[in-house]
Amino acid sequence: MKIIKFDSGFKFDDPNSRWGDPSYQLEPGDPGYVPPVNPPPTNQPPKKGKKMRRQVYYPIRVADQIIWLENFRNKLAGYATVLGLDSSQVTAAVADARWLLYVLQSWLPAARAWSLACTDAASDAQSGDGSALMVLPVFTPPTLPTGVVAVNTGALNRIFALVQTIKDSSGYTEAIGSDIGIVGAQQTGPDFTTLKPDFTPTILATGVNIDWGWGGYSAFLDMIEIQVDRNDSKGFVPLAFDTTPGYVDTTPRPTTPVKWKYRAIYRVNDQQVGLWSDEKSIAVGG
Numbered sequence: 001m002k003i004i005k006f007d008s009g010f011k012f013d014d015p016n017s018r019w020g021d022p023s024y025q026l027e028p029g030d031p032g033y034v035p036p037v038n039p040p041p042t043n044q045p046p047k048k049g050k051k052m053r054r055q056v057y058y059p060i061r062v063a064d065q066i067i068w069l070e071n072f073r074n075k076l077a078g079y080a081t082v083l084g085l086d087s088s089q090v091t092a093a094v095a096d097a098r099w100l101l102y103v104l105q106s107w108l109p110a111a112r113a114w115s116l117a118c119t120d121a122a123s124d125a126q127s128g129d130g131s132a133l134m135v136l137p138v139f140t141p142p143t144l145p146t147g148v149v150a151v152n153t154g155a156l157n158r159i160f161a162l163v164q165t166i167k168d169s170s171g172y173t174e175a176i177g178s179d180i181g182i183v184g185a186q187q188t189g190p191d192f193t194t195l196k197p198d199f200t201p202t203i204l205a206t207g208v209n210i211d212w213g214w215g216g217y218s219a220f221l222d223m224i225e226i227q228v229d230r231n232d233s234k235g236f237v238p239l240a241f242d243t244t245p246g247y248v249d250t251t252p253r254p255t256t257p258v259k260w261k262y263r264a265i266y267r268v269n270d271q272q273v274g275l276w277s278d279e280k281s282i283a284v285g286g
Contacts, residue, residue, distance in 0.1 A: 002027065002246045057184040058160075066105050068181050072159070073097035075180045082171040085162075093162050096155035098148045106142040114139040190217040195274035197224055197264040201282040207250040208282060212264060214245065221266045221273070229261040229279075236263060257286035 002025050015034040016026040026034075059065050073094045080090050117137040125134060144150075163182045166172055177183035199212035212224055223243045227236040230251075239262070240247050249262075261281045265272050 002244060002248050057182050062104055066101060069097045069101050071181050079176050083166050083169045093159055096151055096158050099151045100155050102148050110142050187219060189220050192274045197266060197277040199264060201262055201280050207248045210247045210262060212245055221268055223267045224264050225267050226264045231258045254285035257283060260284050
């Protein structure tokens with residue numbers, strides 16, 4: 001089994017999902033596991049599809065998002081004809097972009113400043129000097145710039161959908177994509193001479209959680225191989241070939257205290273790549 005989160009794509013109605021604290025997903029071999037209706041023809045671990053090795057074009061920082069939206073709205077109309085976009089598509093996208101610019105650039109900073117004023121007011125209400133009748137701060141949103149109107153929720157999702165339409169257009173080129181900011185920078189692959197997984201084993205009620213991740217290189221890796229040494233004179237033996245970060249070793253713990261050791265290595269095309277992780281040990285049993 002493995003630790004899961006609802007916002008990571010797992011569903012409440014999945015018969016193998018157990019929601020609680022922590023939530024976890026049953027895997028083949030776990031008690032109570034429900035196999036798929038149409039199981040795969042082999043026991044080989046699932047392979048990831050071909051990955052896009054470009055970073056997401058939409059920035060993470062709000063300040064950079066503002067720059068991106070401004071550039072997109074200013075240049076979109078200039079490419080409408082070659083991309084086969086009609087005037088209604090352009091008008092709607094520009095309206096969405098302008099609304100988001102207002103929300104991110106004007107409304108959000110004002111709301112944050114008002115929130116700070118509310119915190120100060122709460123402090124004054126409790127421990128002020130008592131010399132004046134208190135007036136609570138009232139939030140007044142910034143005035144909408146000329147031409148900016150409120151739009152339906154999901155403005156950014158609509159822009160992303162239009163971007164996909166643009167990229168599917170016969171008139172689309174990389175030059176156009178770069179100019180309007182919808183082409184991410186080429187990702188640099190990992191250095192397999194130094195790449196190795198990092199993880200932290202922790203004790204859960206359900207087993208030992210191996211909290212591993214991709215190290216920022218999920219686009220270049222297929223899975224991780226995890227091995228365990230249970231201090232039983234067998235040395236390291238295979239434990240799992242996992243494709244989703246986070247794995248729970250549900251092997252029953254011994255009745256006497258002992259240290260289990262874990263190590264891991266990434267795999268690509270069914271081959272080990274990079275270096276073995278540092279060995280991590282954890283006390284179990286007793």
